[in-house]
Amino acid sequence: MKKSNLVQNKKEVEGYKKVDTYNQTIIDSIAKKYKAILTELGENPKREGLLKTPERVAKSLQYLTHGYDLNPSEILNSAKFREDYKQMVIVKDIEIYSLCEHHLLPFFGKAHVAYIPNNYIVGLSKIPRVVDAYARRLQVQERLTTEIRDCIQDTLEPLGVAVVIEASHLCMQMRGIQKQNSVTTTSAFTGEFENDRTRSEFIKLIQFKFH
Ligand SMILES: [Zn+2]
Helix, strand or coil, X not given: CCHHHHXXXXXXXXXXXXXXXXXXXXXXXXXXXXXXXHHHCCCXXXXXXXXXXXXHHHHHHHHHCHHHHCCHHHHHHXXXXXXXXXXXXXXXXXEEEEEECCCCCEEEEEEEEEEECCCEEECCCHHHHHHHHHHCCEECHHHHHHHHHHHHHHHHCCCEEEEEEEEEEHHHXXXXXXXXXXXXXXXXXXXXXXXXXXXXXXXXXHHCCCC
């Protein structure tokens, strides 16, 4: 296993642990219901492979929705700095993993976020954290896109914000509703990005590959 995978796994485990110690009562309650669901699906929840499944699912669901415990505006405010820079700042290819609120199945892909500062910039690592805070909730891709845009607009009050999300939805792919591997793209803009030239520049830059 590559080292980066190990680090990633460790982070995921810590994520579970954090939520775990916080809400054991809810985990027990969700697990109990999943045990009943397994029985209703015709399974035997007492067979070896399924013994710990209800609790695992409960923990996993808590982790996948831990964005409810995060305050995205606070994340931005924690690293907001006065700066005279007024050019476009782009953070692209931010990995997103979310759950569709209609089927509780994953949708995942990439987010590209840009803003044009107006006296304030934000620590670059905070943008992916804001994306994650909204993605780790029950979502639809459209709302995820506008929530990220609105949070950055309201907190930093920049000259403009642009958000583009490209994602695959397992609820479409696994249930055979659309062609396999289709990607859904959503976008949301404010301010300067409403202007064609600025928006085209942004679109060109997110499509640009360094290799
Ligand atoms: Zn769905």
